[in-house]
Amino acid sequence: MDKLVIAGREFSSRLMVGTGKFSSHAAMVAALEGAGTEIVTVALRRVDIDNPADDMLTHIDRNRYLLLPNTSGARDADEAVRLARLARAAGCEPWIKLEVTPDPYYLLPDPIETLKAAEILVKEGFNVLPYINADPVLAKRLQEVGTVTVMPLGAPIGTNKGVRTREQIAIIIEQAIVPVVVDAGLGAPSHAAEAMEMGAAAVLVNTAFAVARDPGAMGVAFKKGVEAGREAFLAGIGEQRDRAEASSPLTGFLHD
Amino acid sequence: MSFLDVINQYDPQQLLAEIEAKRAADVEHALAVDKLSLEDFKALLAPAAEAYLEPLAAKAHQITRQRFGKTILLYAPIYLSNKCTNGCLYCGFNATNKVSRRTLTFDEIEREARVLHEQGFRHILLVTGEAPQSVDNDYIAAAAQRIKNLFSSISIEVYPMEIAGYQQMVATGVDGLTIYQETYDRELYAELHPFGKKRDYDFRLLTPERGGAAGLRRIGIGFLQGLGNFRTEAFFTGLHAGYLAKHYWRSLISISFPRMRPAEGSYTPPNPVSDKNLVQLICSMRLLMHDSGLVMSTRESAALRDNLLPLGITQMSAGSCTAPGGYSDKEASTEQFAIDDDRTPAEISAMLRRHGYDPIWKDWDGAFLDKSAGR
Numbered sequence: 125m126d127k128l129v130i131a132g133r134e135f136s137s138r139l140m141v142g143t144g145k146f147s148s149h150a151a152m153v154a155a156l157e158g159a160g161t162e163i164v165t166v167a168l169r170r171v172d173i174d175n176p177a178d179d180m181l182t183h184i185d186r187n188r189y190l191l192l193p194n195t196s197g198a199r200d201a202d203e204a205v206r207l208a209r210l211a212r213a214a215g216c217e218p219w220i221k222l223e224v225t226p227d228p229y230y231l232l233p234d235p236i237e238t239l240k241a242a243e244i245l246v247k248e249g250f251n252v253l254p255y256i257n258a259d260p261v262l263a264k265r266l267q268e269v270g271t272v273t274v275m276p277l278g279a280p281i282g283t284n285k286g287v288r289t290r291e292q293i294a295i296i297i298e299q300a301i302v303p304v305v306v307d308a309g310l311g312a313p314s315h316a317a318e319a320m321e322m323g324a325a326a327v328l329v330n331t332a333f334a335v336a337r338d339p340g341a342m343g344v345a346f347k348k349g350v351e352a353g354r355e356a357f358l359a360g361i362g363e364q365r366d367r368a369e370a371s372s373p374l375t376g377f378l379h380d
Numbered sequence: 381m382s383f384l385d386v387i388n389q390y391d392p393q394q395l396l397a398e399i400e401a402k403r404a405a406d407v408e409h410a411l412a413v414d415k416l417s418l419e420d421f422k423a424l425l426a427p428a429a430e431a432y433l434e435p436l437a438a439k440a441h442q443i444t445r446q447r448f449g450k451t452i453l454l455y456a457p458i459y460l461s462n463k464c465t466n467g468c469l470y471c472g473f474n475a476t477n478k479v480s481r482r483t484l485t486f487d488e489i490e491r492e493a494r495v496l497h498e499q500g501f502r503h504i505l506l507v508t509g510e511a512p513q514s515v516d517n518d519y520i521a522a523a524a525q526r527i528k529n530l531f532s533s534i535s536i537e538v539y540p541m542e543i544a545g546y547q548q549m550v551a552t553g554v555d556g557l558t559i560y561q562e563t564y565d566r567e568l569y570a571e572l573h574p575f576g577k578k579r580d581y582d583f584r585l586l587t588p589e590r591g592g593a594a595g596l597r598r599i600g601i602g603f604l605q606g607l608g609n610f611r612t613e614a615f616f617t618g619l620h621a622g623y624l625a626k627h628y629w630r631s632l633i634s635i636s637f638p639r640m641r642p643a644e645g646s647y648t649p650p651n652p653v654s655d656k657n658l659v660q661l662i663c664s665m666r667l668l669m670h671d672s673g674l675v676m677s678t679r680e681s682a683a684l685r686d687n688l689l690p691l692g693i694t695q696m697s698a699g700s701c702t703a704p705g706g707y708s709d710k711e712a713s714t715e716q717f718a719i720d721d722d723r724t725p726a727e728i729s730a731m732l733r734r735h736g737y738d739p740i741w742k743d744w745d746g747a748f749l750d751k752s753a754g755r
Contacts, residue, residue, distance in 0.1 A: 144451070145449020145451060146738060147449070147450030167743075168747075169743055171742070197745070203747075203748045206748070206750075210745075229632075331446065331449065
């Protein structure tokens with residue numbers, strides 16, 4: 125598969141994995157392995173970032189995976205910025221998945237605070253990957269301030285409902301100057317394939333792995349879904365038409 | 381409109397009649413929909429739903445796994461003081477009980493905190509009775525300040541405060557509030573609370589709203605099972621949770637399910653709740669509130685807690701002691717009530733892993749609130 129490039133760094137895998145909700149670290153590691161991912165996102169509120177012996181961090185090989193700390197739990201720009209700085213002070217690379225989700229139920233992102241935090245963090249030298257609702261104008265605004273991706277949701281986090289925001293994501297992809305990563309809501313490999321067929325640069329998955337009977341096998345299934353979707357996108361998927369179109373044109377004889 | 385206005389629209393006797401009138405078809409409808417209406421919730425709390433516990437449990441399990449994955453958050457209480465000026469008939473801390481009273485010094489609080497920190501806890505609940513002379517807002521704030529570096533999340537389960545009091549707590553690093561109404565039945569509430577500040581039903585009922593207005597991130601509510609009729613109590617708890625989630629949408633609402641336990645004073649609960657009805661209650665609450673934390677304390681037996689685990693529970697206390705100073709001094713003062721599950725935190729953690737759950741010790745960070753962090 126062609127390489128994914130974010131902020132000048134190359135990745136062979138286009139499948140990012142979240143680490144919440146797993147029954148054990150072993151199940152998490154199995155999902156990472158199966159998915160063949162290179163980017164792993166971890167909630168800063170879940171880890172003891174100053175402690176190198178932290179239970180979760182010891183299970184993520186930082187030589188193999190880009191550890192992408194996220195700011196989930198932050199309700200406003202201030203809190204998100206504070207967490208990002210703490211992660212960097214603790215020795216993490218300056219990559220941050222920006223999540224500002226004041227609503228603890230659907231975890232829907234606050235567009236205004238997200239933009240504010242992104243502006244500050246970009247100026248401070250972070251590679252910012254913002255989680256957003258599928259809002260094309262917000263996506264443009266974030267790219268203007270210098271985020272290295274935009275990460276619109278396919279459906280609310282944890283719902284496994286697939287790409288419900290399809291029309292909006294299509295606009296975001298069409299207008300994007302940075303990789304578009306569909307984050308949240310993808311529950312089946314076919315959902316991931318759909319996002320990739322549309323031209324998403326990558327997808328991020330967590331719940332679908334964590335609640336699977338076999339997280340490792342589900343990781344493999346998603347890996348294949350992502351690859352199939354990407355290859356189909358690159359191959360050029362035929363447009364959908366309302367009317368039948370003969371493969372040999374009916375008026376071809378006119379040129380004879 | 382406050383929740384007081386909402387609950388005042390209900391007549392508890394009529395509500396109970398409506399719940400008891402629900403039939404099998406109503407229960408089946410409630411089990412078939414994605415989002416419950418209040419009528420559906422009534423059906424799940426009805427006697428008719430007792431024949432549907434298995435499908436109810438299956439749905440509660442499925443929703444919980446989807447929303448929370450296979451994780452359980454662990455926490456422990458620290459009892460700061462058992463002094464109390466209230467006369468709650470059911471409570472071991474009742475002012476008229478002749479028991480040894482104790483308020484921990486800050487050194488003693490830190491000693492307790494260090495024991496729990498060593499055991500792995502990062503989520504802590506500070507508990508006191510209501511005794512304004514010796515335990516006031518400044519004392520609680522100073523206690524939180526003293527131990528906040530040891531924990532990532534500090535909640536309080538103390539007397540109701542005014543908004544300014546909660547703002548003081550937030551400024552100190554407290555992020556959560558637990559406050560049980562005990563009973564939503566106004567008449568029963570008056571009987572059970574013959575004297576003391578707690579006698580004010582309305583002030584207590586509006587406490588979670590004052591906490592939400594002050595910016596507390598976690599608000600825990602519940603009723604004490606055994607006091608009133610559990611069906612109406614559960615309905616009002618669900619109604620309250622829904623109200624709070626809508627009006628204080630930045631705060632996560634959690635719901636606890638405390639059943640009466642033996643305590644000093646030997647109060648006999650008039651409406652004991654069976655294991656079966658406890659299961660009905662927990663599962664119904666999960667179907668109503670998909671994303672709320674559902675909390676199970678060590679009041680329940682080890683065997684029951686293990687079995688309740690997959691039914692919707694997302695938070696558990698472990699290794700709890702309800703006597704002030706009890707973690708560092710086994711001969712400490714009187715406990716508030718007797719716990720049942722006396723397994724150590726390590727044993728609870730091992731049990732969770734055996735059942736396919738990841739025990740979560742830390743799911744919050746003080747940096748969210750600490751304005752001096754990350755400058």
